Amino acid sequence: MTARVQVPARIARGDVIQVRLLVQHPMETGYQRDDVGNVIPRNTIRTLSCRFDGQEVFRADLSSGVAANPYLQFPLRVSGPGTLAFSWVDDAGVEGTHNQPLEVTG
């Protein structure tokens, strides 16, 4: 599972930025069937969290009500340079992580 994160290129200390995250995941609802009629088991990301230098700054509990390849945008006040560490886990128990460094100018 891969993810893409977008943060502003120029961040000043104390800025409130919008972090944008796109995770590649089918978010199977468990209500659909494949071509030969077998139920496709539910497989959605249950929990996704973002830590900034060890402190949790955002958490989302998701369900089948979130579109495939979940897109999330959330705010963060940047106190200084550091790393955004994303981690998530789905129904199949597969975990994913992604790290995004934050450069702070000024």
Place this chain on the structure above:
Amino acid sequence: MTGPIDFTRRAALAGAGGALLAGLPFGSWAQSPLLKPSPIGGTGTSLTDFLTGGTPVRLGRVRLDLPVLAENGNSVPMTVTVDSPMTSGDHVKAIHLVSERNPVRLMASFHLGPWSGKAEVASRVRLAGSQRVFALAQMSDGSFWLGLADVIVTLSACIDES
């Protein structure tokens, strides 16, 4: 069959609809049966009570932006904004997205804090048909605020086996 029977049925439906609308002025949506219907797993607890712990919900402070008309229910852009200073003493702790018609009614919960700086979260949701969507914000002082939006969905997200 036409004539009196049809008329009677129509009148009855109109009467029922009117009574339903009359019983639900806008300000009382938080107390409306729509938010209190489906007990969770036979426990007798409504979804709202489950989220709020029985705390009364007030309408306001939460803005839920959804398109009025969504062509495809599989991916509908959604933005929730809560009116909050987001200080350590007064901030939004969580935002819950509740659907009226989806098989899984609690679509997502977002957890924020004073470090967020502002209370605005965006995502894309699945909607199983035209419905009213609710955003329930839990504040640091323990209060709950509600925002809602009506969406017409032309093509529902696949939820049944048809």
